[in-house]
Amino acid sequence: MLTSNIFQTCLRTRPHTRYSSVLPARLWSLRRNAATAAAVKPAEVPEELVKEYPVYELSEEDKRRLKFQRNIGVSAHIDSGKTTLTERILYYTGRIRDIHEVRGRDNVGAKMDSMELEREKGITIQSAATFCDWVATKPASGDKEKYAINIIDTPGHVDFTIEVERALRVLDGAILVLCAVAGVQSQTTTVDRQMRRYSVPRISFINKMDRPGANPWRVINQIRQKLKISAAAVQVPIGVEDGLRGVVDLVRWKAIYNEGEKGIKVVESDEIPAEVLDFAKEKRRELIEQLAEVDEEMGELLIMDEDPTTQQLADAIRRATVSLKFSPVFLGSAIKNTAVQPMLDGVCSYLPEPSESKVVAHDTSLPASAPQVALQPASAAPLVALAFKLEEGRFGQLTYMRVYQGTMRKGQFIYHARSGKKVKVPRLVRMHSNEMEDIQEIGPGEICAIFGIDCASGDTFTDGSTSFSMTNMFVPEPVISLALKPVGAETPNFSRALNRFQKEDPTFRVHIDKESKETIISGMGELHLEIYVERMKREYNVECTTGKPRVAFRETITQRADFFYTHKKQSGGAGQYARVIGFVEPMTMDEETGKDTEFVNQVMGGNIPSNYIPACEKGFFEALEKGSLSGNTVCGARLVLNDGLAHSVDSSELAFRLAVIGAFREIYNAARPIILEPIMTVEVVAPSEFQSAVIGGINQRRGTIMDSEVREDEFTCVAEVALNDMFGYSNHLRGITQGKGEFSMEYKTHQPVMPQVQAELETAYKKTLGQPKK
Numbered sequence: 001m002l003t004s005n006i007f008q009t010c011l012r013t014r015p016h017t018r019y020s021s022v023l024p025a026r027l028w029s030l031r032r033n034a035a036t037a038a039a040v041k042p043a044e045v046p047e048e049l050v051k052e053y054p055v056y057e058l059s060e061e062d063k064r065r066l067k068f069q070r071n072i073g074v075s076a077h078i079d080s081g082k083t084t085l086t087e088r089i090l091y092y093t094g095r096i097r098d099i100h101e102v103r104g105r106d107n108v109g110a111k112m113d114s115m116e117l118e119r120e121k122g123i124t125i126q127s128a129a130t131f132c133d134w135v136a137t138k139p140a141s142g143d144k145e146k147y148a149i150n151i152i153d154t155p156g157h158v159d160f161t162i163e164v165e166r167a168l169r170v171l172d173g174a175i176l177v178l179c180a181v182a183g184v185q186s187q188t189t190t191v192d193r194q195m196r197r198y199s200v201p202r203i204s205f206i207n208k209m210d211r212p213g214a215n216p217w218r219v220i221n222q223i224r225q226k227l228k229i230s231a232a233a234v235q236v237p238i239g240v241e242d243g244l245r246g247v248v249d250l251v252r253w254k255a256i257y258n259e260g261e262k263g264i265k266v267v268e269s270d271e272i273p274a275e276v277l278d279f280a281k282e283k284r285r286e287l288i289e290q291l292a293e294v295d296e297e298m299g300e301l302l303i304m305d306e307d308p309t310t311q312q313l314a315d316a317i318r319r320a321t322v323s324l325k326f327s328p329v330f331l332g333s334a335i336k337n338t339a340v341q342p343m344l345d346g347v348c349s350y351l352p353e354p355s356e357s358k359v360v361a362h363d364t365s366l367p368a369s370a371p372q373v374a375l376q377p378a379s380a381a382p383l384v385a386l387a388f389k390l391e392e393g394r395f396g397q398l399t400y401m402r403v404y405q406g407t408m409r410k411g412q413f414i415y416h417a418r419s420g421k422k423v424k425v426p427r428l429v430r431m432h433s434n435e436m437e438d439i440q441e442i443g444p445g446e447i448c449a450i451f452g453i454d455c456a457s458g459d460t461f462t463d464g465s466t467s468f469s470m471t472n473m474f475v476p477e478p479v480i481s482l483a484l485k486p487v488g489a490e491t492p493n494f495s496r497a498l499n500r501f502q503k504e505d506p507t508f509r510v511h512i513d514k515e516s517k518e519t520i521i522s523g524m525g526e527l528h529l530e531i532y533v534e535r536m537k538r539e540y541n542v543e544c545t546t547g548k549p550r551v552a553f554r555e556t557i558t559q560r561a562d563f564f565y566t567h568k569k570q571s572g573g574a575g576q577y578a579r580v581i582g583f584v585e586p587m588t589m590d591e592e593t594g595k596d597t598e599f600v601n602q603v604m605g606g607n608i609p610s611n612y613i614p615a616c617e618k619g620f621f622e623a624l625e626k627g628s629l630s631g632n633t634v635c636g637a638r639l640v641l642n643d644g645l646a647h648s649v650d651s652s653e654l655a656f657r658l659a660v661i662g663a664f665r666e667i668y669n670a671a672r673p674i675i676l677e678p679i680m681t682v683e684v685v686a687p688s689e690f691q692s693a694v695i696g697g698i699n700q701r702r703g704t705i706m707d708s709e710v711r712e713d714e715f716t717c718v719a720e721v722a723l724n725d726m727f728g729y730s731n732h733l734r735g736i737t738q739g740k741g742e743f744s745m746e747y748k749t750h751q752p753v754m755p756q757v758q759a760e761l762e763t764a765y766k767k768t769l770g771q772p773k774k
Contacts, residue, residue, distance in 0.1 A: 263337030354445030
């Protein structure tokens with residue numbers, strides 16, 4: 001695991017005088033591992049790939065500004081209360097004058113859900129950025145300090161997972177919101193995986209503590225077991241469920257209550273209520289023990305049976321959180337305006353400032369294998385900024401930027417790292433949901449937006465003095481497709497809308513089917529595509545009809561097959577001649593590149609001239625686009641070209657491209673091809689009395705039950721089901737649970753289809769081949 005690797009590498013060992021039975025046993029094993037990790041020497045880098053770069057020290061002004069700067073995201077499973085929590089944060093920090101609910105009766109809606117569709121459906125569709133100032137209380141001294149916080153509120157539905165992906169790509173920390181009743185759910189696991197991918201430290205906030213059945217201690221155990229990260233509560237609730245009155249801060253040892261209109265007044269007391277005093281002492285001890293497992297200094301104190309001071313405890317929580325080894329857990333209820341402000345104090349105290357985040361870029365003037373360059377958030381350094389989100393605004397394309405190094409000013413010329421194009425920054429703004437605030441310049445570690453720049457999501461911009469480019473974000477492959485057709489005559493707005501949505505959302509794909517000539521849209525789920533069809537109607541006045549959903553089947557080969565193929569075609573003048581010899585074999589996914597198809601050239605002696613090899617590679621990837629079984633993309637295949645023959649007159653790039661395509665199709669059946677289908681991880685939450693009906697429904701759809709958990713009045717079931725069998729499941733679930741059940745899906749992998757399904761798909765594809773082309 002990433003966490004333990006970082007821990008093992010960073011840990012230092014010291015001799016100890018005596019062993020304490022209180023110290024968790026895992027700490028001793030980690031210390032032994034640390035000695036092993038220290039003995040491993042880093043791999044040597046070739047001298048030609050080492051390049052000296054100027055070192056830019058942070059000025060005192062930079063240090064002062066960055067110390068009080070936080071860039072955070074709010075992420076969670078569907079309906080955990082992310083947007084409701086963000087609304088409270090904005091209200092308590094003075095950014096909005098009043099609180100509006102996600103599904104409020106006043107028809108205003110939450111500030112961060114600015115899109116009309118979001119307010120109608122009561123869900124977040126697009127991530128929204130804002131900024132605020134918060135006067136935080138320091139845990140040790142109780143002093144007040146003012147912090148500037150950039151916040152991005154992200155969607156919870158797996159269909160809009162790219163919004164979470166690109167937000168976490170540019171943030172330094174995150175709040176992981178969990179429901180006190182449901183706990184760790186399927187999308188929580190996905191968000192956890194995304195946070196680990198970009199090394200984003202997190203604090204956890206267990207929301208909905210006022211709900212019946214709220215059990216934060218079960219949720220904390222789930223964080224430890226399911227998310228595999230050390231976690232402990234830094235607060236204990238005063239009162240339970242409807243009787244929730246406040247929390248006990250275990251670090252500062254104070255009782256905290258919310259009073260006044262909408263909980264705006266925070267009242268602190270040194271007197272801990274008698275009914276929670278013993279329990280709070282027990283949980284404080286648990287907090288220290290959990291920290292001792294991941295922090296050396298706390299381990300030392302525990303060995304010596306010493307009680308840490310407030311300063312030592314707060315410093316240990318911060319160290320462990322920033323190093324991705326621990327997550328402090330806060331408790332509260334956003335809807336009841338309880339304990340949101342102490343969580344904001346935790347954001348400022350325990351999450352990293354921009355200068356503590358390790359940010360690297362690749363120098364494009366060096367080979368891809370060259371070591372990456374560390375960036376420093378210094379104002380005087382050359383500019384490096386990443387465009388992470390695009391939006392079509394009233395004034396043209398709005399590009400969200402994170403400035404990692406240097407300063408960006410209005411009217412400045414910046415350079416597109418990929419194309420080298422020079423562009424001027426016409427307007428620089430800071431975003432507050434759908435509102436803007438014009439600014440003249442923005443420093444490193446900040447998030448802003450600019451108009452009038454044509455680029456794609458994930459592009460890097462510099463000031464022209466460096467050739468740095470930042471790594472792009474991870475983009476998952478689409479799992480579902482729909483045929484799309486405008487009602488009536490096709491207008492320019494149809495293609496304009498599709499082009500815009502493709503540019504804004506990398507998981508939304510559009511292509512024209514070669515046989516049927518239909519426009520096919522692909523995305524992450526039915527809801528994902530439904531939202532875009534609705535947006536075309538509302539924003540572009542283009543009403544569309546959709547065909548039956550199509551599953552993204554794949555084909556693959558299961559054994560090696562050798563080919564010896566000659567392509568000959570003679571006509572008037574020069575003909576076509578090419579011979580290719582080699583084999584195809586199954587290939588597993590390469591963890592580093594993320595690819596499962598590969599072309600390998602092993603031709604010796606120049607039997608195939610080197611200038612024809614790229615044509616052979618192009619032919620192989622062209623042949624992969626459509627398999628012979630069902631017409632779907634072929635994956636998991638490697639083609640090795642061993643030998644061949646060329647003619648001095650008749651050979652050409654076209655001949656060799658066609659030869660490889662012909663060879664692949666000729667021996668495709670000999671490689672025993674099979675059809676793969678997408679398998680989804682499905683999580684169903686429903687009242688306990690419907691458990692047997694729900695599990696029976698999943699079994700009918702050939703699902704495999706992976707996990708099941710029964711709580712007081714409801715249960716959760718996690719299963720793996722083929723996407724092709726999930727169509728219509730929402731209506732089925734509604735019917736068997738009297739409308740009380742809900743489910744979520746997430747793509748997991750592709751697996752072979754059942755033999756009868758493969759036969760049906762093959763037959764259906766052969767029928768389409770028999771039809772004349774339109």
